[in-house]
Amino acid sequence: MTNLDQNTWWSQxxxxxxxxxxxxxxxxxxxxxxxxxxxxxxxxxxxxxxYRVEELDKSKNYYVYCAAGVRSSNACNAMEQLGFESTFNLIGGFSNWDGPVE
Structure with a gap:
């Protein structure tokens, strides 16, 4: 897992x-x-x-976020234990997000 600030996370x-x-x-x-x-x-x-995460393609790069960054950090750790090689945690989460929103 790599922790990234919002600008780096989104641009990457x-x-x-x-x-x-x-x-x-x-x-x-x-x-x-x-x-x-x-x-x-x-x-x-x-x-x-x-179960749902194990259905995902492990060869992809996952940019993971939650509200504040704690759940997403835990998710990245769990995903790595399941064999995912590239997970990127959004520091500060959605509550600090000022990028595009749907």
Whole structure:
């Protein structure tokens, strides 16, 4: 896992043809606004989170965020244990995000 500030996280993702944005907040949080193109897998679902993440392509680069950066950090750690090689945690999370929002 690499922790990145917002500008680095977004600019790196924007240039990454192999990048996927992963929002690990709850569905309600996600529906209240999210980073464009993000897929939502709620880390609070426990084993359900693991099942959904294991369906993802491990060869992709995952740009992970939550509300403040703690859940996404935990998600990146869990993903690395499952064999994901490239995870990037958004420091400060969505609460500090000033980029595009859907």
């Amino acid at each position: 993702f924007s240039q990454d043809e192999n990048g996927v944005v992963l929002d690990v907040r709850t569905e309600d949080e996600f529906n209240g606004g999210h980073i464009p193109g993000a897929i939502n897998i709620d880390i609070y679902k426990g084993q359900g989170f693991i």
